[in-house]
Amino acid sequence: MSTTAHGSQPPVGAVFSALSDPTRRQVVELLSQRPSVTASELAHELPITRQAIAKHLTTLADAGLVSAAHEGRETRYRLTPEPLSDAMQWMATAGSRWDSRLARLARRLEEA
Amino acid sequence: MAIEDVAVRREIVLPVDRETAWSALTEPEELARWLADEVELEIEPGAEGSLRWADGERCPVVVEEVVERRRIVLRWAEIDGPETLVEFVLDDVPQGTRLVVVELPVSQLEVVGQWLEQGPGVLGGPQMAAALV
Numbered sequence A: 001m002s003t004t005a006h007g008s009q010p011p012v013g014a015v016f017s018a019l020s021d022p023t024r025r026q027v028v029e030l031l032s033q034r035p036s037v038t039a040s041e042l043a044h045e046l047p048i049t050r051q052a053i054a055k056h057l058t059t060l061a062d063a064g065l066v067s068a069a070h071e072g073r074e075t076r077y078r079l080t081p082e083p084l085s086d087a088m089q090w091m092a093t094a095g096s097r098w099d100s101r102l103a104r105l106a107r108r109l110e111e112a
Numbered sequence B: 001m002a003i004e005d006v007a008v009r010r011e012i013v014l015p016v017d018r019e020t021a022w023s024a025l026t027e028p029e030e031l032a033r034w035l036a037d038e039v040e041l042e043i044e045p046g047a048e049g050s051l052r053w054a055d056g057e058r059c060p061v062v063v064e065e066v067v068e069r070r071r072i073v074l075r076w077a078e079i080d081g082p083e084t085l086v087e088f089v090l091d092d093v094p095q096g097t098r099l100v101v102v103e104l105p106v107s108q109l110e111v112v113g114q115w116l117e118q119g120p121g122v123l124g125g126p127q128m129a130a131a132l133v
Helices: A012-018 A022-031 A039-045 A050-062 A082-111 B018-026 B106-113 B128-132
Strands: A066-071 A074-079 B008-014 B038-040 B048-052 B058-067 B071-076 B084-093 B096-105
Touching: A012 A050, A012 A082, A012 B096, A012 B106, A022 A039, A022 A050, A022 A074, A039 A050, A039 A074, A050 A066, A082 B008, A082 B018, A082 B096, B008 B018, B018 B084, B018 B096, B084 B106, B096 B106
Parallel strands: none
Antiparallel strands: A066 A074, B008 B096, B038 B048, B048 B058, B058 B071, B071 B084, B084 B096
16 A cells, blocks of 8 residues: 555554544645644634644644644644545555455356 | 545445355355455454465454344455455345445544444444445
């Protein structure tokens, strides 16, 4: 899988896990619409506290989906979507593996 | 993001009866003809075994659930991939037997839980496949 190519990338499982929360998926969507945001900016757009948003951003950062940069007194977050493509890659790989396995199964049973 | 975005689902109608389809899913020598190149696995609840593919990848497997002639749930992690649950469900259809396969990263069970009622079993409720139909 493509995780190997990235070496230190968090595993695909961490990405799926980070995205299993609907609020975090919303955060990812908002981040994808602009170059960078602060936790306070996100708090204006989402019905949760700045503290809760900061926690979600940390989880996303741990999964490699978000990076944080300190600018003066504020921390700006931006989307780093590469691990997302690893997750998509898993879906594609797993899907094509099942396509060939099931084709083999169907052939086997048609012969039998 | 919907459940379709986090699970792989495939469906195929096999031109055989349930009994034959069940054998193809449960007998190691049958599994070795389509699922993997080497199969060391008894399809019994709690059984541990392994699969190996021609490219050398060896993958430990746990049998999580077996419902005779109906349903099998395996848990495995292919190399570099996330740990996943793989569910097979068989159904009678006029043309033979329908097989639904769902593969879902274990980390996504939480998402599935939003669609399913809480209940016994590793999936915490009814079948993954049912949730995806």
